Structures are given as C-alpha cells and as structure tokens.
Amino acid sequence: MKRTLSSALGPRTAAATRPTIKDVAARCGVHPSTVSRALSPAMKHLVAADVAERIQAAANALGYRLNMAAKGLRTGRSGLIGVLAPDIADPGFPPVLSGIADQLNAQGYATIVVDVGRDGSEQDLVDRLIARGVDGLVLATVTLRDDVVQHCLDAAPPVVLVNRVDAAGLLPSAASDDAAGMRLAVEHLVALGHQRIGHIAGPQHISTGARRRGGFEASVRVAGLAARHTPVEVAETYTRAAGREAALRLLARRTRPTAIVAANDLLALGVYDALAAAGLACPGDVSVVGHNDMPFVDMVSPPLTTVRIAQRDMGEAAARLLLDRLAGRETTTDHIVLAPELVIRGSTIARGPDRSAPPR
Amino acid sequence: MKRTLSSALGPRTAAATRPTIKDVAARCGVHPSTVSRALSPAMKHLVAADVAERIQAAANALGYRLNMAAKGLRTGRSGLIGVLAPDIADPGFPPVLSGIADQLNAQGYATIVVDVGRDGSEQDLVDRLIARGVDGLVLATVTLRDDVVQHCLDAAPPVVLVNRVDAAGLLPSAASDDAAGMRLAVEHLVALGHQRIGHIAGPQHISTGARRRGGFEASVRVAGLAARHTPVEVAETYTRAAGREAALRLLARRTRPTAIVAANDLLALGVYDALAAAGLACPGDVSVVGHNDMPFVDMVSPPLTTVRIAQRDMGEAAARLLLDRLAGRETTTDHIVLAPELVIRGSTIARGPDRSAPPR
DNA sequence: ATGAAAGCGCTAACAG
DNA sequence: CTGTTAGCGCTTTCAT
Numbered sequence: 233m234k235r236t237l238s239s240a241l242g243p244r245t246a247a248a249t250r251p252t253i254k255d256v257a258a259r260c261g262v263h264p265s266t267v268s269r270a271l272s273p274a275m276k277h278l279v280a281a282d283v284a285e286r287i288q289a290a291a292n293a294l295g296y297r298l299n300m301a302a303k304g305l306r307t308g309r310s311g312l313i314g315v316l317a318p319d320i321a322d323p324g325f326p327p328v329l330s331g332i333a334d335q336l337n338a339q340g341y342a343t344i345v346v347d348v349g350r351d352g353s354e355q356d357l358v359d360r361l362i363a364r365g366v367d368g369l370v371l372a373t374v375t376l377r378d379d380v381v382q383h384c385l386d387a388a389p390p391v392v393l394v395n396r397v398d399a400a401g402l403l404p405s406a407a408s409d410d411a412a413g414m415r416l417a418v419e420h421l422v423a424l425g426h427q428r429i430g431h432i433a434g435p436q437h438i439s440t441g442a443r444r445r446g447g448f449e450a451s452v453r454v455a456g457l458a459a460r461h462t463p464v465e466v467a468e469t470y471t472r473a474a475g476r477e478a479a480l481r482l483l484a485r486r487t488r489p490t491a492i493v494a495a496n497d498l499l500a501l502g503v504y505d506a507l508a509a510a511g512l513a514c515p516g517d518v519s520v521v522g523h524n525d526m527p528f529v530d531m532v533s534p535p536l537t538t539v540r541i542a543q544r545d546m547g548e549a550a551a552r553l554l555l556d557r558l559a560g561r562e563t564t565t566d567h568i569v570l571a572p573e574l575v576i577r578g579s580t581i582a583r584g585p586d587r588s589a590p591p592r
Numbered sequence: 593m594k595r596t597l598s599s600a601l602g603p604r605t606a607a608a609t610r611p612t613i614k615d616v617a618a619r620c621g622v623h624p625s626t627v628s629r630a631l632s633p634a635m636k637h638l639v640a641a642d643v644a645e646r647i648q649a650a651a652n653a654l655g656y657r658l659n660m661a662a663k664g665l666r667t668g669r670s671g672l673i674g675v676l677a678p679d680i681a682d683p684g685f686p687p688v689l690s691g692i693a694d695q696l697n698a699q700g701y702a703t704i705v706v707d708v709g710r711d712g713s714e715q716d717l718v719d720r721l722i723a724r725g726v727d728g729l730v731l732a733t734v735t736l737r738d739d740v741v742q743h744c745l746d747a748a749p750p751v752v753l754v755n756r757v758d759a760a761g762l763l764p765s766a767a768s769d770d771a772a773g774m775r776l777a778v779e780h781l782v783a784l785g786h787q788r789i790g791h792i793a794g795p796q797h798i799s800t801g802a803r804r805r806g807g808f809e810a811s812v813r814v815a816g817l818a819a820r821h822t823p824v825e826v827a828e829t830y831t832r833a834a835g836r837e838a839a840l841r842l843l844a845r846r847t848r849p850t851a852i853v854a855a856n857d858l859l860a861l862g863v864y865d866a867l868a869a870a871g872l873a874c875p876g877d878v879s880v881v882g883h884n885d886m887p888f889v890d891m892v893s894p895p896l897t898t899v900r901i902a903q904r905d906m907g908e909a910a911a912r913l914l915l916d917r918l919a920g921r922e923t924t925t926d927h928i929v930l931a932p933e934l935v936i937r938g939s940t941i942a943r944g945p946d947r948s949a950p951p952r
Numbered sequence: 953a954t955g956a957a958a959g960c961g962c963t964a965a966c967a968g
Numbered sequence: 969c970t971g972t973t974a975g976c977g978c979t980t981t982c983a984t
Binding site for chain 2: 250295297298299300301302304305310312320321323326327329330333334337342343344345346347349359360362363364365387501504527528529531532533
C-alpha cells in the first residue's frame with residue numbers, strides 16, 4: 233500500500249526524498265542517535281533489545297536505507313575502492329577484476345573501475361578517484377618506472393598493484409611469476425627438440441613485457457642455446473597486429489626459428505597471422521607458445537599451447553593485500569607471486585633433433 | 593588543534609587530511625563560499641577575475657581537490673551511476689560497458705559496476721547502489737518479467753536497460769534488433785540451399801533468448817520451411833556447455849538439420865563441441881551461425897559466421913538515454929534499436945538443393 | 953540505555 | 969561582488 237501515492241502522482245514525483253534516520257526516529261519516538269546506534273551492528277549492543285527491534289521494524293516499513301555519502305562524510309571512509317584498468321576490453325582482465333570485486337564486496341566495499349584510455353592521464357584519474365573519497369586503490373596499469381607510484385606513495389590512500397609491478401618494488405603487488413612462465417615454455421620446447429627459439433616480447437616499459445623477456449633469455453641460456461639462435465623482437469603493444477608485425481620481422485631473419493614464444497596470447501595470435509601470411513604452417517613449420525591462457529584460445533586453430541596464469545587468484549590476492557592495509561595490518565608479504573602452469577595444446581610439436589630448417 | 597590526536601596515534605600518518613575549501617580560503621584571506629564559487633565553473637562568473645585567479649593558484653599549490661561526498665550530500669547528486677552486469681567475464685559485455693563509461697565519464701559521471709553473481713539478489717544490489725546515492729542506473733541484467741522493473745519504477749532514480757528489455761517495455765532501453773539478426777542468419781542459410789535448419793535458443797526468460805527464437809521462427813516460416821524441419825532446442829544458460837548439450841539433443845532428432853543457428857556465439861562454440869563429439873564436420877556436414885561476433889570468433893576453426901551486434905553503440909545509446917533522463921529531457925525515444933549485420937566466415941557453406949542428409 | 957550537541961566539507965539562499 | 973548563515977544525513981563524544 234505504501235507506494236500508492238508515489239506511483240499515483242506524476243511521472244517524476246520519483247524524486248521522493250528517501251527516508252532519513254530522522255524519519256525513523258520520529259516514527260519510533262526516539263532520538264536520531266538512538267536509531268543510528270540500533271542500525272549499526274557495532275553499536276547495537278548499546279540499545280535496549282526491544283527498542284532496537286522497534287527501530288528495525290520501522291526502518292523496514294519505511295524502506296529506510298543508510299545514506300553512505302553522509303556516513304562517509306562523517307567517518308572519513310567511503311567504502312569505495314578505485315580500480316584502474318588498462319583496457320576493460322582486454323579478455324585477460326575480467327577474471328582479475330572479478331577476483332578483486334568478490335573479495336572487496338564481501339567486506340562491504342564497492343569498486344569503481346576506470347578504464348585508462350589514451351586521453352586522461354593516470355595521475356589525473358587517480359586524483360579524481362581520491363576526490364571521490366576512495367579508501368584504497370588497485371592499479372593494473374602501472375608501468376615500470378611510473379610517476380604515479382611516487383604520487384601514490386605521497387598523497388594517496390593505500391594502493392596495491394595487480395598483474396604488474398613497479399621497477400623498485402615500492403608498492404605491494406600480486407602478480408604471476410613471469411620468469412617461471414617463460415621457463416615452462418622454453419623447457420617444453422627444448423624437450424620437444426627445438427634448438428632455435430624466437431621470442432616476441434611485449435612492451436618493455438611494462439613489467440610483464442620486461443620480465444617475460446628476461447625469463448626467456450635466462451631460460452634459453454640455461455638450456456645452452458646460443459643467443460643468435462634465440463632472437464627477440466619487441467612488440468610495442470599487446471595486440472594481435474603488433475604481434476603479427478614483430479613475428480614477420482623475426483621470420484625475416486637469416487636463420488628462422490622453429491618455435492616462437494610470445495609474451496602473451498594476443499601476440500601469439502598475431503604470430504598465427506604472420507605465419508599464415510608467410511605461407512608457413514603451425515605447428516608443422518613453426519611451433520607457437522602463448523602466455524595467459526585467455527578464453528577461447530583452446531578453440532583457435534591450432535589450439536594454442538600457452539602458459540596459464542592464475543588471474544582470478546591474482547585479483548583476490550591483490551584485494552586481500554589491500555584489505556590488510558585498510559585494516560592496518562601491514563604485516564603480510566608485500567609481493568605476492570603466483571605460480572603459472574603450462575597448458576599443452578596443438579600449437580607445439582616435436583622437432584627432429586638434427587633436421588635443419590630450410591635456409592630461406 | 594582538534595584532530596591532532598587522531599593523526600598522532602595510528603600507524604597511518606599517511607592519513608594526511610586533505611586540504612579543504614577552508615584551507616584554501618584561509619590562505620587567500622577570503623570566505624569559504626567565495627572559494628566554492630571560484631572553483632565551480634558555473635558560479636565562477638560571480639567572483640572577481642583576479643580573486644578567482646588567486647584562489648585557483650592557492651588551490652593548486654595546496655593540491656586541493658573537491659570532496660565529492662560532501663558536495664553530493666549538499667546537492668543531492670553524487671555523480672555516480674550504477675551498472676548491473678550479468679557477468680563481467682562474458683566477452684560480449686566489455687564493449688558495452690566501455691561505451692557506457694565513455695559517455696558517462698565525459699559528462700563527469702563515474703560508474704560503479706556490479707557483477708550480479710548467483711548470490712546477492714538484483715533487488716538488493718539495486719538498493720545497495722541507491723544507498724550509495726547513485727543518480728541513475730543501467731541494467732544489463734533484467735529478465736523479461738522481472739520484479740526489479742517495478743521496484744525501479746517505484747523507488748529508484750532514472751533507469752535504463754541495455755542489451756535486454758522487459759516484456760512490457762516499461763523501462764527505456766538500448767538493444768540490438770534480435771529478430772532482424774535472426775532473419776539475416778536464416779536468409780543467408782536459405783540462400784545457401786539449406787532446407788532443414790535448427791535453432792539453439794537462449795534462455796527464454798531473457799529477452800534476447802525469447803526474441804531471437806521468435807525471429808528464427810518467423811523467418812523460417814517466411815522462407816516456407818516446415819516446422820518439423822526447423823527444430824528448436826533451448827539452452828538454459830548462455831554457455832558453451834549448455835550449447836553443447838542442446839546441440840547434442842538437436843542432432844539426436846530423427847531428421848538432422850544441415851544448419852544450426854545459435855542464439856549467441858558461446859552457444860555456437862558449444863555446437864562446435866557437439867559436432868566434434870558426434871563425429872560431424874563443420875561446415876561439411878552442418879553449417880553453424882552464431883550471434884554477437886564476440887572477440888576472436890574469427891580465429892576459431894572454422895571461423896564463425898555470425899551476426900554482429902553494435903555493442904559499443906548500444907552502451908553509448910543507453911548512456912545517452914540515461915543522460916537525457918538525468919537532465920530532465922524525457923523527450924527522446926524510449927527504445928533504441930540497433931541494426932545488426934551478418935558477418936560471413938567459414939562455418940557456413942552451400943548445400944546442394946536436393947542432396948538429402950544421411951538418415952541416421 | 954538514551955538524549956543533546958557538534959561537525960564532517962560543501963553549496964545555496966540571503967544579505968549587504 | 970563577497971560574507972553570513974544554515975544545513976544535507978550521519979556518527980560520536982559527552983551528559984545524563
């Protein structure tokens with residue numbers, strides 16, 4: 233019955249000012265502060281059980297809902313966490329985001345996710361979020377030496393990094409073990425008999441790009457492969473197109489690799505494109521390994537062998553790291569490293585140990 | 593002096609209380625309200641140019657940032673828009689979200705995106721968002737006859753639907769023309785000579801599922817195909833697994849279709865799985881058409897023929913619809929319908945008109 | 953166990 | 969043009 237009037241009049245009578253703590257108080261004949269106490273789980277014990285019940289009932293009847301902005305203004309905590317994402321459309325990101333949101337929501341926080349386009353600077357976005365009163369920040373966008381790191385250290389609420397780290401390791405982070413992932417990939421290829429393995433590296437100003445490249449170089453060295461048999465080409469962005477171009481450069485080299493390890497799956501798909509353009513077969517002529525195991529790479533042709541990283545766990549870990557900071561528990565590890573896993577599919581195949589690739 | 597204690601204790605000296613409008617005022621020897629005016633684009637004309645400049649400078653020097661919570665409390669507008677998503681991890685959603693966020697951010701709004709898991713009810717999530725003071729809501733989750741619709745009409749700020757609509761068309765919406773999409777798919781197959789075409793329908797309580805099915809049935813009727821040659825199996829969820837099961841049921845029928853139209857790409861990939869399990873080739877034995885053109889379906893094997901929907905535009909349209917409502921401009925169209933487009937790839941192939949499929 | 957009073961940071965009348 | 973005043977809805981001492 234209650235809403236008869238509100239729906240009866242005009243279309244936008246809607247602005248129907250929500251009931252406040254005062255309305256509830258009036259209805260119960262108590263003081264607003266008593267209502268505040270009764271409705272706050274932490275303070276409820278300070279109010280008589282029967283009164284508390286009456287208040288609760290009245291609140292329900294009125295459809296009362298706490299005004300978070302007012303509460304936040306008073307307490308200095310908004311219950312909002314800002315998340316900076318590099319590109320929401322990147323298929324790798326949603327699981328991370330989902331992990332973050334789950335953990336945070338469970339503790340009553342809401343997340344406000346901002347996609348960092350090419351326009352608005354990261355700094356500015358951070359400041360905007362701070363203006364919104366966020367209690368903490370999760371950055372998935374940070375580059376290796378990023379001004380935003382110092383900015384955050386200076387003026388920001390607690391901040392954690394996810395998927396990427398800063399060069400100096402100043403900010404706590406949750407990320408996959410990039411070097412270990414590359415080791416997995418290289419060892420797999422070496423075990424299959426590959427002796428000439430190329431690498432399509434990601435952007436070198438991003439930790440994943442730099443560290444995966446480092447992991448690749450270390451692993452091939454350990455395997456005893458010569459540097460000239462393990463060429464590296466850098467893709468400037470994590471895109472299929474950039475992967476294609478870099479792969480084309482790699483294939484144009486004097487001695488063609490029999491296998492290519494890409495710094496991520498998008499790049500690996502670009503390698504597929506390049507191979508097709510060059511009239512080469514995968515895995516017949518060239519084996520390919522990706523990184524991330526993004527959705528549906530098991531459906532491409534051939535199904536992509538790749539390094540699976542624990543994206544959801546990564547998000548959850550980052551959120552927990554932040555939650556620790558928010559609760560004043562700064563004791564936990566600062567840098568959480570998650571173990572990757574090799575997923576072998578159809579894009580890698582054994583190579584006869586002494587068969588040499590056609591020169592040209 | 594008052595807060596000396598609060599910052600004295602605690603480990604987080606960091607809490608370096610942000611400068612307020614008062615601090616800026618003190619530094620300039622003016623009244624806080626003058627600062628408020630000088631810093632508000634809309635009220636700036638009320639203050640002397642030189643004073644405004646001084647204030648601006650002081651604000652910058654202090655690193656002052658407007659406290660949105662306080663402003664919101666005062667003005668009753670938070671600048672926050674709530675978005676309810678069915679599943680952030682669904683590859684189809686990010687472009688929509690991106691379109692929404694772009695439009696909204698441009699107008700100074702921030703979006704808070706909530707993923708509706710299987711737990712928290714939609715109603716409750718909406719209420720939570722309202723408690724956060726959102727100025728408007730975008731729902732991508734609504735089912736055909738959803739209680740949340742009435743709930744929103746009653747008590748909520750302006751609401752728009754995206755991608756889905758409610759049965760009665762009560763709420764404004766931006767969505768793809770589902771029926772037209774199916775027509776495109778069916779006409780394409782008929783033109784290729786297919787006479788027995790099956791449909792894997794999506795969940796029937798969701799508008800896309802129901803309307804695409806309706807569109808399918810209408811189109812095959814127009815094409816003069818008999819109902820028994822155009823069987824429909826419903827998948828309970830938009831997942832690859834459900835698509836596989838439904839396709840298996842379809843293939844088990846007495847007369848096997850020579851083509852299958854799936855209600856979305858995820859289901860279509862499930863059809864691929866089912867075909868593989870049944871030892872059937874696509875497109876050799878059965879042609880397949882998807883819907884949505886989600887990322888990378890051009891890379892699967894065979895590349896999927898599908899109906900591309902204007903996801904980003906859809907998001908943008910929904911945001912503009914909401915912006916109109918927020919500005920009190922209710923004049924625009926209530927239901928925006930976007931035209932889909934057929935993308936022909938390798939999963940559909942011509943079928944000789946009189947060749948009949950092997951009985952069993 | 954409850955009421956009174958103050959104030960978080962900001963904006964919007966209303967004076968001058 | 970600028971200062972004064974009041975108060976958005978809530979929490980939190982401090983008194984009873």
